[in-house]
Amino acid sequence: MTTLTFPLSRIEGHARVVIDVRDGSVQSAKFQATEFRGFKYLVKGAPAEQMPVIVPRICGVCSTAHHVASVKALEDAFSITPPPLALTIRELLMLGQLLQNQATSLFIFTMPDRLGVDSIFDVDETGMDGDTLAGVAARALHVRQAGTHLITLAGGQFIHPVKAVIGGVTGGISAEAADAMRVELADALPVACALFDTYWAHSVALSERLGTWGDDAPACYLTAVGGTHPNYYGDFIRLMGCEGGDVCAQFPAREFRTFLTVEEAEYSYAAQTSYQGNVLRANSLARANLVDSLDTPCANDYLQRFHREFGRPAHAILLFDLARGIELVYAIERAIEILRESLDGAETRLPYEPRDGDGYGLVEAPRGPLIHHYRIENGLIAQAEFVIPTVHNVLAIERALRVAAERYITPERVNLELERAVGRVVRAFDPCIACATH
Amino acid sequence: MKVTMKRFAVLQLSGCAGCEVALLNAEAWVEQYKLVYMPLVISAEDVPEVDVLLISGGVRTDEDLYKLRRAVKNAQQVVAVGTCAISGGVANLGDRDEVRALFLAEGDRPHVPRLLPKSHPVDAFVAVDLYVPGCPPTSELFMAVLTNPEAFQASKIVCQECGRRKLQDMRPKHLLGFQQGEVLPDICLINQGYVCIGSSTRGGCRAPCTRAGHPCVGCRGPSDVFIEKESEAWLTSIKRVFASLTDVPDEEVGAALRSPQLALFLFQFSDYADNKTVGGDRQPRPKEKVL
Numbered sequence A: 001m002t003t004l005t006f007p008l009s010r011i012e013g014h015a016r017v018v019i020d021v022r023d024g025s026v027q028s029a030k031f032q033a034t035e036f037r038g039f040k041y042l043v044k045g046a047p048a049e050q051m052p053v054i055v056p057r058i059c060g061v062c063s064t065a066h067h068v069a070s071v072k073a074l075e076d077a078f079s080i081t082p083p084p085l086a087l088t089i090r091e092l093l094m095l096g097q098l099l100q101n102q103a104t105s106l107f108i109f110t111m112p113d114r115l116g117v118d119s120i121f122d123v124d125e126t127g128m129d130g131d132t133l134a135g136v137a138a139r140a141l142h143v144r145q146a147g148t149h150l151i152t153l154a155g156g157q158f159i160h161p162v163k164a165v166i167g168g169v170t171g172g173i174s175a176e177a178a179d180a181m182r183v184e185l186a187d188a189l190p191v192a193c194a195l196f197d198t199y200w201a202h203s204v205a206l207s208e209r210l211g212t213w214g215d216d217a218p219a220c221y222l223t224a225v226g227g228t229h230p231n232y233y234g235d236f237i238r239l240m241g242c243e244g245g246d247v248c249a250q251f252p253a254r255e256f257r258t259f260l261t262v263e264e265a266e267y268s269y270a271a272q273t274s275y276q277g278n279v280l281r282a283n284s285l286a287r288a289n290l291v292d293s294l295d296t297p298c299a300n301d302y303l304q305r306f307h308r309e310f311g312r313p314a315h316a317i318l319l320f321d322l323a324r325g326i327e328l329v330y331a332i333e334r335a336i337e338i339l340r341e342s343l344d345g346a347e348t349r350l351p352y353e354p355r356d357g358d359g360y361g362l363v364e365a366p367r368g369p370l371i372h373h374y375r376i377e378n379g380l381i382a383q384a385e386f387v388i389p390t391v392h393n394v395l396a397i398e399r400a401l402r403v404a405a406e407r408y409i410t411p412e413r414v415n416l417e418l419e420r421a422v423g424r425v426v427r428a429f430d431p432c433i434a435c436a437t438h
Numbered sequence B: 001m002k003v004t005m006k007r008f009a010v011l012q013l014s015g016c017a018g019c020e021v022a023l024l025n026a027e028a029w030v031e032q033y034k035l036v037y038m039p040l041v042i043s044a045e046d047v048p049e050v051d052v053l054l055i056s057g058g059v060r061t062d063e064d065l066y067k068l069r070r071a072v073k074n075a076q077q078v079v080a081v082g083t084c085a086i087s088g089g090v091a092n093l094g095d096r097d098e099v100r101a102l103f104l105a106e107g108d109r110p111h112v113p114r115l116l117p118k119s120h121p122v123d124a125f126v127a128v129d130l131y132v133p134g135c136p137p138t139s140e141l142f143m144a145v146l147t148n149p150e151a152f153q154a155s156k157i158v159c160q161e162c163g164r165r166k167l168q169d170m171r172p173k174h175l176l177g178f179q180q181g182e183v184l185p186d187i188c189l190i191n192q193g194y195v196c197i198g199s200s201t202r203g204g205c206r207a208p209c210t211r212a213g214h215p216c217v218g219c220r221g222p223s224d225v226f227i228e229k230e231s232e233a234w235l236t237s238i239k240r241v242f243a244s245l246t247d248v249p250d251e252e253v254g255a256a257l258r259s260p261q262l263a264l265f266l267f268q269f270s271d272y273a274d275n276k277t278v279g280g281d282r283q284p285r286p287k288e289k290v291l
Helices: A048-058 A063-078 A084-115 A120-126 A136-155 A175-210 A253-259 A284-290 A297-310 A319-340 A389-408 A417-428 A433-437 B018-025 B062-072 B082-087 B089-094 B097-106 B139-146 B158-162 B231-245 B250-257 B260-266
Strands: A002-007 A015-022 A025-033 A220-223 A237-240 A247-251 A261-263 A272-275 A278-281 A357-365 A368-377 A380-387 B006-012 B033-037 B050-056 B059-061 B075-081 B115-120 B130-132
Touching: A002 A417, A015 A389, A015 A417, A025 A389, A025 A433, A048 A063, A048 A368, A048 A380, A048 B089, A048 B260, A063 A084, A063 A136, A063 A357, A063 A368, A084 A120, A084 A136, A084 A175, A084 A319, A084 A357, A084 A417, A084 B018, A120 A136, A136 A175, A136 A319, A136 B018, A175 A297, A175 A319, A220 A284, A220 A368, A237 A253, A237 A284, A247 A253, A253 A357, A253 A368, A272 A389, A278 A389, A284 A297, A284 A319, A297 A319, A319 A417, A368 A389, A389 A417, A389 A433, B006 B018, B006 B062, B018 B050, B018 B082, B018 B139, B050 B062, B050 B082, B050 B139, B059 B062, B062 B075, B062 B115, B075 B082, B075 B139, B082 B089, B089 B097, B089 B115, B089 B260, B097 B115, B130 B139, B231 B250, B231 B260
Parallel strands: A220 A278, B006 B033, B006 B050, B050 B075, B075 B130
Antiparallel strands: A002 A015, A015 A025, A220 A237, A237 A247, A261 A272, A272 A278, A357 A368, A368 A380, B059 B115
16 A cells, blocks of 8 residues: 655645555545644633634634624524624625635635646746736735725724624724725726636636546535525525535524534544535535526626536536636625625614523635534533534545546556645635634 | 845744734735745745744644744744744633543544644744734734834834723723623723723734724733733733723722633733743743844
């Protein structure tokens, strides 16, 4: 038996891929998460009301999603519904997170794979074709930064935000601040579209070079956004079966155990989810498959083109990346719309009475549906569960890795393309290991 | 010109990557520095020779320790950034009798790095030249680290950067708790009954949380006055501020300060000044080494 180990970079956190080969035949392909901090244990005994400050620290890339999910879980436990303005500001927060994340994943994590460089920051030095790639790193950071500014505006800080509180948000957004943000986003929109067009073209070139978009067997898809007017604030989880078509199951966060099987693995600090024995997929491709149309013009054009060119449901691995670009554009357009509304109203939070019991909070994080569940006893956390989007994708990642391994490993030799393929496959799922292991 | 660019690397141990994300937002370094190692954004096997090595995250696994020891030997200057690298961070909330057994059970897996008994600060194992507290440090602080830390201008405490007015005649009798109440703009959060500890928390963050209406939880750690002292000195000072601005009983303030979300940050420096707790021979980190 030969064991091939691939360290991973340009993803969030610490993980590696381990492929076992015997006589040229792939025995297994494992995705190992190699870090662990133990949030589900360390929050035990903490006052429940402090969770919105503590749990964003699960992940600095996804802190907004944890912040909002945490507040929603506590509001569920305390039976309080925040005023409409607070919900709008939280939607803005989630859009800022989406914009920031998709820009990072597209341009910093996966663009180098399309260009054959180690990092986006190397592109300028290599003197690649001037027009579309000139200053690509600076432009990508610029677009990404608009997302961080949006989170700061709606959340106070762009990492570990603080503005969502139980019952609402700490305050509104002044017309002046909203206008300035709108201008910044309007400036970022054409830059983002141009970068995405470049990305799309280089992805096509990559697929032609490889002879595949990363074909893989069908999977079930999972998201917490609706089929039209997707709201990343999240309401229900929707499941699409392997054969596509209509939503085959729809359920609130508190019923997740009825539909999702979450199991620990002894070779990794991350668990793995399945649905009735089927491989699940969350993240951008799940949303592209489940969403009929987007209610903003540029993003909807991209989505319709995506559906036309790749069918629905689409299953090829590299399409995760393209779908991310559609959402990058959507986040900017939708945020611009919201910022036109009046956001400095007086009622931003309602009082609440803390009480014991169970609370569930659901958001659609950039990587998929995220659930926080807290059991509260005497005002303290007695049990905490974090159902993490990356965990839904672990089995799908391993299956795709196996497909890639079988493609590049023969009894005669291991094609060196395998190492690059492993990176591309894992990055397509944009896994977050800090979240997955928490 | 590029030949003379200073080279820097970022080693991420067990943490949340928030520090790295904050650094990415400090985009000006792209023009001035050559980033040669940072697995989050670059495919590179190992830390090469660098002028500056930034380390984020705590030492939680044997693999963290191994990477740390390997990396520092190639660095001219070692900088610990963020709460986890400075104190072990949020993961240290698990270093309690009630939950320790649960962690030990998790560590029983084969094929993954072994968990150490607790999350350690970086300087438990290697010498650190500069500490940059914050959870995470702001992008501005990252730029200061890379360009000229000595030239960084900041107020001594968050209070001075916050801009909210302190009133002598608005004296709450009890604390509101972190999540309750409607926040009045422009008025000190302590006057409004919030447990805000910006009055003795190190400045330099420009007070984004209090400006957004959320009390300071002290992620930048103590100001220079308290950084070499035991945590008790800091707690006493916070209580004194509450006594001068509110009529909240001393015990109520004391109880509120002993909460996990503050404990994350309150003790990031002070443990080192208190050999009784640590039981070691470590010296306090000198304030000259803290940005």
